[in-house]
Every structure is written in structure tokens, then in C-alpha cells.
Amino acid sequence: MKNADPVSRTLRKEATRKLLVETALDQYTLKGITATPTADIARAAGVAHGTVFLHFSTQEALVAAVIEDFGARVTLRLHELVAQQATLRDVLTAHVRCLEEFEGFYTRLVVEGRLLPTSTRTTLLGIQTAISFHLAQAADREAQEGRIAPCPSHLLFNTWLGLVHYYLTNGDLFAPDGSVLHKYGPELVDHLLGLLAPKKE
Amino acid sequence: MKTCIACGMPMRETADFALGDPAKDYCVHCARPDGTMQSYEEKLTSMSAFIVRNQGLDQGVARTAACRMLAALPAWKDQPGAPL
Numbered sequence: 001m002k003n004a005d006p007v008s009r010t011l012r013k014e015a016t017r018k019l020l021v022e023t024a025l026d027q028y029t030l031k032g033i034t035a036t037p038t039a040d041i042a043r044a045a046g047v048a049h050g051t052v053f054l055h056f057s058t059q060e061a062l063v064a065a066v067i068e069d070f071g072a073r074v075t076l077r078l079h080e081l082v083a084q085q086a087t088l089r090d091v092l093t094a095h096v097r098c099l100e101e102f103e104g105f106y107t108r109l110v111v112e113g114r115l116l117p118t119s120t121r122t123t124l125l126g127i128q129t130a131i132s133f134h135l136a137q138a139a140d141r142e143a144q145e146g147r148i149a150p151c152p153s154h155l156l157f158n159t160w161l162g163l164v165h166y167y168l169t170n171g172d173l174f175a176p177d178g179s180v181l182h183k184y185g186p187e188l189v190d191h192l193l194g195l196l197a198p199k200k201e
Numbered sequence: 202m203k204t205c206i207a208c209g210m211p212m213r214e215t216a217d218f219a220l221g222d223p224a225k226d227y228c229v230h231c232a233r234p235d236g237t238m239q240s241y242e243e244k245l246t247s248m249s250a251f252i253v254r255n256q257g258l259d260q261g262v263a264r265t266a267a268c269r270m271l272a273a274l275p276a277w278k279d280q281p282g283a284p285l
């Protein structure tokens with residue numbers, strides 16, 4: 001093992017890094033991002049504690065790597081789920097489905113957001129920028145067609161996100177045994193669309 | 202799937218590419234009317250405005266966030282204006 005060639009050494013290093021990022025994501029989801037010591041992550045990954053610091057100079061660097069990787073995956077999945085020319089209902093439903101797939105860690109990010117370094121907060125903003133793009137496109141189109149009442153883009157987005165995040169951050173009250181979005185997602189989508197229905201003459 | 206080097210948007214259909222040309226590395230939103238790619242300053246301004254319009258953030262915060270998001274994209278990696 002000591003005399004392994006440089007290629008396999010690089011591959012092994014990559015694999016360990018990936019393992020650490022994935023294990024950290026699980027541990028953070030379980031115990032919280034700021035509350036999980038690196039020693040717990042090393043133990044869960046089955047590596048020596050020192051190995052963590054061969055890959056990440058500090059705990060913050062590991063947190064940043066995990067959040068960055070997570071942000072890229074969520075954004076990609078969002079774009080995958082939202083079809084071209086999607087209706088507002090389609091976009092909202094795709095958003096709920098995507099967040100449901102990543103619910104545990106996403107909720108941690110929302111709850112602990114302001115305790116984390118600014119750089120990691122940017123990742124959450126990046127996710128919101130991606131979904132707000134699709135939402136505004138669909139809403140503009142439907143407002144033009146008279147299918148919804150006109151509403152400023154930022155208020156539509158923040159009303160929706162406020163609703164979703166309220167249920168997520170209080171998931172223990174709404175769905176103590178499972179996914180809050182699985183249980184309430186369709187109802188929240190219906191409610192938002194009801195609020196946006198065009199006013200009758 | 203190709204993603205835009207200047208804003209990160211996935212480009213799925215020909216209409217997503219600058220000038221509808223799938224050989225381009227940047228998207229329709231990052232192209233000027235003549236098809237050339239927008240400058241860093243142009244992109245930073247439009248992205249900040251986009252965040253303010255769609256998410257309602259404070260203008261200064263939106264600009265800083267846009268700066269950080271752009272810094273992660275291939276087109277702007279060496280941009281001196283991007284904060285670490």
C-alpha cells in the first residue's frame with residue numbers, strides 16, 4: 001500500500017474525501033451541522049480522526065465542502081425536475097419533490113443558516129436563485145395569460161418559501177414520524193395557487 | 202448536460218444556448234444581442250438585479266451574493282473583483 005503508484009494513490013485519496021463528505025452530510029443531518037464534532041464523522045466513516053484533516057484543513061472547510069456539494073446536487077436536481085414551459089403548479093410540485101428528496105439536510109441548513117459562515121449561506125441563496133428563476137418564469141407567463149392575479153416576483157417567492165420553511169423548521173410539530181413535505185406538500189401547493197387565483201369581477 | 206460557464210444554468214435545448222448555437226459554452230441569458238458573452242461587470246449587475254427582483258434581498262447583499270456565486274463559475278474563476 002505504501003508503494004502504490006501515484007494514480008491509485010490519487011484515486012484512493014479522492015474516494016476517502018468523497019466518503020468523508022457523504023458521512024459528514026449524514027451526521028450533520030442526524031445531529032446538526034454546528035453540533036457535530038469531526039471526531040464523530042471520522043468514527044462513522046471508519047477512519048482515524050487525523051485523516052479528516054489530511055483532506056480538510058479545518059472543520060469549517062469540511063462544512064463548506066459538504067454544503068457546496070449539497071447545493072450543486074439540489075440545483076441540478078431542480079433543473080432536472082422542472083420541465084421546459086412548466087406551469088406554476090408544475091414548478092411548485094417539482095420544488096416540493098426536490099426538497100423532499102433532500103429534506104433532512106436542507107432543513108438543517110435553513111435552521112442553522114445564520115450560525116454558519118457567510119460563504120455557506122451563499123449556497124442556500126444559490127438554491128433559492130435557481131428555484132426563483134423557474135417560479136418567476138412560470139408566474140410571469142400565467143399572469144400574462146390571466147390565469148393568476150399579478151403579484152411581484154419577490155413576494156410570490158417569499159410567500160411560498162415562508163410557508164415551506166415554516167413547515168420544515170417545525171417538522172417535529174407537523175410530521176413527527178416522517179417527511180413533512182410528503183405529508184403537506186400537495187396541500188401547500190394548492191393553498192398558494194388558491195391565493196393567486198384571479199379576482200372575480 | 203452542458204451548463205453555462207458564466208451563470209451555471211443547465212442548457213438543455215438549443216434555445217437555451219447563446220444564438221441558439223449548441224457549440225457555445227454560455228447561455229442565452231449571458232449573451233449580448235450580437236451573441237458575444239457579457240462582461241463580468243454586466244453579468245454581476247444583471248445577476249444582482251435578478252436576485253433583488255425575484256427574492257427581494259437588499260441591493261448590497263444581493264451584489265455580494267452574486268459576486269460569490271459568480272466566483273464559483275469557470276468563466277470568472279480568475280476575476281480579481283470576486284471576494285474569496
Ligand SMILES: [Zn+2]
Nearest residue numbers: 205208228231
Ligand atoms: Zn448563462
